[in-house]
Amino acid sequence: MTKQSRATESGYSLVEMLVVLAIVGVLSLVTVPQFMTFYKQNKMRTAVRQFTSDIRGARQRAITLNAPTAISFTPGAAPSGGGVRGRYAIYTLNGGTWTMVGGYKNLDQAVYFIDSDFPVNSGPADNMEDVIFLPNGTVANLPTSPDTPLVVIKSDNKVPNNRCTLTFSTSGSFTSA
Secondary structure (H helix, E strand, O other), rough: OOOOHHHOOOOOHHHHHHHHHHHHHHHHHHHHHHHHHHHHHHHHHHHHHHHHHHHHHHHHHHHHHHOOEEEEEOOOOOOOOHHHOOEEEEEEOOEEEEEEEEEEOOOOOOOOEEEOOOOEEOOOOOOOEEEOOOOOOOEOOOOOOOOEEEEEEEOOOOOOOOEEEEEEEOOEEEEEE
């Protein structure tokens, strides 16, 4: 082979390939943790959206069917009785009997209810706290002790904003923070 033909051969040297691998490695070190944080935070947002949508749906169901409707849940990181944390259900009062609508729903595995001011056993489910909506859309069982009745949802994931507080008003509406 002549010197002239070697100069026209194309390819990458080992040093060039190592530099590219080093750049890819540094970019991975920076972006993967950010992506994981984004992913975990998105799971929290999704769980809160699902629950708030179901609260609105329960209130609308009470108004539409002209029957009291409750959303029942168990606050606490490890519910008593071996229950699943983050579990809740919607019930409608039909002829004096509470009937579950659809079945149990679960928040994401790492998301659960940590606190609530609503009374236990005031509605359809035993050992669960209930938000009961009347046919006019108002909340029937607002607690009287705190100024602002609330439900707090938390995530075990170490992300910014890993807690959401839902504050209810007498009209049945709520805000989240």
